[in-house]
Amino acid sequence: MIDNVSEIKDCYGCGMCAVVCPQHIIDIRLNSDGFYEPHIDSLNKCVHCKLCRDVCSWLHDDLALPTGNNPISSYAAWSIDKETRDKCSSGGIAFDLGKFLLSHGYKVCGVRYNIEQNRAEHYVATTIEELSPSIGSKYIQSYTVDGFKDANRNNKYLITGTPCQIDSFRRYIQKFRCENNFILVDFFCHGVPSMSIWHKYIAWAEKKVGRLNYVSWRNKVSGWHDSWAMTLKGEKTNYSNSHNVPTKGKDNFLISKLSQGDMFYRLFLSDSCLGKSCYERCKFKGRHSSADIRIGDLWGKTYKENEEGISAAIAFTTRGNETLNQCGCALVAHPFEVVAEGQMPVAPTKPAYYERLRQCLANPNKTIEDADLIVKKAQQRERLKRIAKNPIAAAKGYMARLIKKILK
Numbered sequence: 007m008i009d010n011v012s013e014i015k016d017c018y019g020c021g022m023c024a025v026v027c028p029q030h031i032i033d034i035r036l037n038s039d040g041f042y043e044p045h046i047d048s049l050n051k052c053v054h055c056k057l058c059r060d061v062c063s064w065l066h067d068d069l070a071l072p073t074g075n076n077p078i079s080s081y082a083a084w085s086i087d088k089e090t091r092d093k094c095s096s097g098g099i100a101f102d103l104g105k106f107l108l109s110h111g112y113k114v115c116g117v118r119y120n121i122e123q124n125r126a127e128h129y130v131a132t133t134i135e136e137l138s139p140s141i142g143s144k145y146i147q148s149y150t151v152d153g154f155k156d157a158n159r160n161n162k163y164l165i166t167g168t169p170c171q172i173d174s175f176r177r178y179i180q181k182f183r184c185e186n187n188f189i190l191v192d193f194f195c196h197g198v199p200s201m202s203i204w205h206k207y208i209a210w211a212e213k214k215v216g217r218l219n220y221v222s223w224r225n226k227v228s229g230w231h232d233s234w235a236m237t238l239k240g241e242k243t244n245y246s247n248s249h250n251v252p253t254k255g256k257d258n259f260l261i262s263k264l265s266q267g268d269m270f271y272r273l274f275l276s277d278s279c280l281g282k283s284c285y286e287r288c289k290f291k292g293r294h295s296s297a298d299i300r301i302g303d304l305w306g307k308t309y310k311e312n313e314e315g316i317s318a319a320i321a322f323t324t325r326g327n328e329t330l331n332q333c334g335c336a337l338v339a340h341p342f343e344v345v346a347e348g349q350m351p352v353a354p355t356k357p358a359y360y361e362r363l364r365q366c367l368a369n370p371n372k373t374i375e376d377a378d379l380i381v382k383k384a385q386q387r388e389r390l391k392r393i394a395k396n397p398i399a400a401a402k403g404y405m406a407r408l409i410k411k412i413l414k
């Protein structure tokens with residue numbers, strides 16, 4: 007039997023195997039589909055300790071539940087600091103938790119965007135200034151290894167990450183019996199898109215604005231419900247914002263919104279190019295979590311008029327619940343179903359054009375426009391099929407949308 011991760015392909019790419027390996031022989035690299043995966047070059051140095059397999063969430067069917075798992079408490083949550091709430095993806099709960107725990111002797115391991123390497127990466131923050139780059143979701147897979155290695159098991163840490171990263175992290179701290187030093191936070195997770203999309207998207211953006219020096223994934227200038235917007239800035243200083251979006255007095259930003267056809271978001275949110283494990287092995291939807299706290303966007307009817315942003319926050323442990331209740335954010339208790347309304351109930355399925363899109367993404371001569379066209383055409387075909395099936399309902403829907411647009 008193989009007792010390391012050398013043959014594992016298309017896993018969650020959480021990097022925990024590389025963190026734990028006593029021989030330091032495991033590397034995490036992007037595979038040809040644009041997802042992180044372990045590689046071992048010096049297999050002969052493996053000491054067969056199996057630690058890499060023990061902490062691997064992908065190799066286990068069950069969840070590594072926190073010790074002292076309790077009945078859940080679920081809330082709508084938001085930061086009472088307007089500036090925090092404006093900048094964060096939903097209500098700013100992740101930042102408030104980090105700020106509170108920093109003031110109580112914890113360090114925070116979150117995700118920032120590394121503009122030199124064009125990647126999202128885990129890092130450790132020890133001050134509020136250092137915590138700032140963790141604000142905002144980076145909707146690409148993060149490289150965890152350096153950040154997770156820096157989270158010393160003997161100190162106290164808040165760790166945030168995708169549910170699969172957090173499940174492996176829970177295995178790691180249970181294995182080394184240091185669970186009490188950690189508070190783990192995950193989020194309702196859509197899945198992660200291929201980094202090939204991201205690289206092609208950057209190439210498209212850099213043609214417009216020059217070498218990028220700023221990237222953010224959400225922008226609440228026209229409200230939270232319309233906040234799926236890439237905001238990018240490059241070295242060219244004479245770029246004028248062709249999308250005609252208000253930019254709060256900031257010049258030279260390229261703002262590309264999903265509602266106006268942004269290609270990154272169309273590809274990501276249509277579930278067209280997620281990791282194989284996101285389709286086939288995601289065991290973390292709904293309330294399935296190994297974290298102390300799960301956060302997310304509280305979409306759904308209850309707060310549908312809110313345009314500042316509301317976070318969903320679910321505590322699975324007493325520690326998680328106490329931390330939420332002490333961190334200074336506004337909290338309103340709701341049943342889980344209210345808090346989780348609008349989240350994906352099960353893992354997505356691969357679309358029929360998945361293989362064609364995969365090949366397009368793997369081809370260095372193809373652009374983000376080529377990839378986007380595959381998805382756009384498929385979506386148009388689906389729309390036409392729906393219209394042909396029920397033309398009256400389609401006409402009614404069209405009229406309703408038109409009236410809404412005129413009234414706006």
Ligand SMILES: Cc1cc2nc3c(=O)[nH]c(=O)nc-3n(C[C@H](O)[C@H](O)[C@H](O)COP(=O)(O)OP(=O)(O)OC[C@H]3O[C@@H](n4cnc5c(N)ncnc54)[C@H](O)[C@@H]3O)c2cc1C
Binds near residue numbers: 101166350
């Ligand atoms: C890939 C991805 C998919 C998501 N899918 C959903 C979804 O389907 N439904 C939903 O409600 N919410 C989803 N979220 C979470 C959502 O975007 C917000 O993080 C959440 O609403 C909390 O809001 P906030 O205002 O507190 O957080 P934010 O200000 O967005 O804080 C984000 C927190 O997440 C961490 N983080 C940022 N980027 C990454 C990353 N790439 N990998 C791991 N951790 C990261 C940061 O360290 C920070 O602590 C997703 C996030 C990501 C990164």
